Amino acid sequence: MALHAELHRHLGGSVVPRILWRYLEQNSSELISRFTEYSTFEEYYTGKRNTLDEYLELHTLVESVQIVETLPYFIYRLIRGAYIFENLAYLELRYTPYLRTPDTFNQSQRIEKMAEIVDIVGKASQISEYPVITSQILCMHSRLPYEVNKAIIDLAAQNKHYVCAVDIAGGDIYYRERLEEWISLYDYALSLGLNTTGHLYETSNGCYPELLPYLRRIGHGIQIPLLYPELLPDLAKHQQCLEVCPTTYIKTGTLQDISKLKTVFDLCFANGVDIAICTDNAGLHNMRLPFEYENLLTHNIINFQQLQACQDAAFRHAFAWPHSQGPASLLNGLLNPKL
Structure with a gap:
């Protein structure tokens, strides 16, 4: 059995439509009142959008119900699902x-409440019957x-037992006007010993x-x-x-054809740049x-050797x-102790 690692999955976009529908039916009927049946909701929830901004608006629907009381659910x-249907080990x-904090609170109260959210997500992710190694x-x-x-x-640095990195999200077109601010924040994160990733070069607006x-x-x-292949050797050098x-x-309408x-993949492999294949928003x-x-x-974008x-x-x-x-190496050692 192959076991996989998922490095890019959003909590908000991970809820599959059927589970969200059942929750909303029981608890927030007003949020689905405009949908006559599940099929129309699923079509709306999983449908293609024209832009990244339009796509990101869907996150607000889930964020509004992922609160302290419901996050464990x-x-x-x-x-x-990750364990049974995807064979995820990590x-x-x-x-x-x-x-995920109450929007009725003021900013200071919401900042203070964030620690509870991280603790709940951390504890709820440790499920003995589905042994997936998780981190936030x-x-x-x-x-x-x-x-x-x-x-x-600061919260990430204080909770390294639950948190492995920080990221920036929310639409890459908005980074430009505050670029020096993002640089200072990332520099601060690195000074605290945090790992870093970031939504970057996803669209032509995010370069x-x-x-x-x-x-x-x-x-x-x-x-x-696609646009700046001259940067690839430097990425390979720094093992990014x-x-x-x-x-x-x-x-999101970023590409019209997956064949792009x-x-x-071809240029990254040619230049020694690693790729992790991820789902982003599986739900x-x-x-x-x-x-x-x-x-x-199936689309001949990669072969089996490249997939591995x-x-x-x-x-x-x-x-x-x-x-x-x-x-795979760990399992070989367990199943074939003579190797």
């Missing part, structure tokens, strides 16, 4: 804790003020070379091989891994990680994987 089902969940990535947000984003970094030196991994990064999420680029990703896409693999193979290289890279670049080897 959603996380249990998330981990169960999962990094990313989210903005501030957006806390996302700064492009539409949140500096004080909140700095508090998110900020100034931020690259501050990232251990790059969230998406597909525009580097791309977190490529194939279905996302079709859902062949250039991404919004109705997509499991093994199906991402299958789609890339990407799977190995995912464990090698996992921020909180506790072993020096991937699970």
Whole structure:
């Protein structure tokens, strides 16, 4: 049995449509009142959007119900599905804790409440019957003020037993006007010994070379091989891994055809840049990680040898994987002790 690592999955976008529908039926009927039946809700929830901004608006629907009282409900089902249907051995969940706090609180109260969110997510993710190694990535947000984003970094540093890295999310077009601020925040995170990743070079609006030196991994990064391939040797030199999420680029309208990703993989392999294949928002896409693999193979974007290289890279670049080897080597040792 192959075991996989998922390095880029959002907590908000991870809820599969059927589970969200059942929850809303029982608890928040007003949020689904405009849908006559489940099929129309699923079509809306998983449908293709025209822009990244339009796509990101879907997160607000889930964020509004992922609160202190309900997070264990959603996380249990998330981990169960990841273990049973995806064969995940390792999962990094990313989210903005501030957006899970009550919007009736003032900013200071919401910042203080974030610690409880991180603790709940951490404890709820440890499920003995579904032994997946999990860790959290806390996302700064492009539409949140500096004080909140700095508090998110401080919270990550104070909870390294649950948190493995910080990220920036919320729409890459908005980074430019506050670029010096993001640089200072990432520099601060590194000074605290935190790992870093960031939504960068996902779209043509998100190309900020100034931020690259501050990232251990790059969230998406597909525009580097597509538009700026001259940057690839430097990424290889610094061992920066791309977190490529194939279905996302079709859902957001970033790419019209998945075949465009062949250039991404070919150039990265040619230049020695690692890629981890990820789902991003498995629930919004109705997509499991093994199906991402299958789609890339079916469309002749990668071959089986390259797929194995990407799977190995995912464990090698996992921020909180506790072993020096991937699970295949560990299983071989258990099942074939003479090897």
